[in-house]
Amino acid sequence: MPFRRTIRGNLKKLEPLDIQMVAPSHGPVWDKPKAIIDAYTEWVDEDKIANKVVVPFVSMHGSTGKMAEYLVEALIERNIAVQQFNLTVADLGEMVVDLVDAATVILGSPTVLTGAHPEAVYCAALVNALRPKTKFVGIIGSLGWGSKMVDQLTGLMGNIKAEMFEPILVKGAAKEDGYTALDELADAILAKHQALGIAK
């Protein structure tokens, strides 16, 4: 993901060659190279983006978890593919696979000692390092009395040149207005995906 531009340039150089085998310095040898070259061509294409939302979240007492689950249902109702990752148990390797083509990432975290939960901090730093072609990012979560989590997470994802949705932070467990805000977020995601031509 972070080397998309370089790879695009190198794929162009490979076009005139009749390649029999790819023997990279890392990873397996490809004796049928078309599959991997086609895959790379798709992975590095900025326009090959899926109608998909990745929702990594962490929750200590369940409030952020309920928000994440509500959002996931709302997105599914709008025919948007969703991959949800509970960061305390998730295989982050699987999340990274989904980041390759997901149009949107919504990160969920409670407030812990004024900032985001450490698992969410780690996730934001990982997303930032990988620089996926994600077009839209959002933050949802819960607080008790005061939070600098949005500024912290936004700062950690400075490499991501994505449009930011209005964050949704609720006190304790979400109430009616919190769920309304999550429905509005799902509508906004659908509208953005439709504008990209990836959602109906």
Ligand SMILES: Cc1cc2nc3c(=O)[nH]c(=O)nc-3n(C[C@H](O)[C@H](O)[C@H](O)COP(=O)(O)O)c2cc1C
């Ligand atoms: C260890 C710990 C530290 C917390 N620190 C803060 C804090 O600095 N600011 C705040 O507003 N709430 C703080 N809270 C309260 C939680 O953010 C709040 O209970 C929230 O609703 C938890 O969300 P969750 O149910 O998704 O875990 C803290 C809670 C815990 C357990």
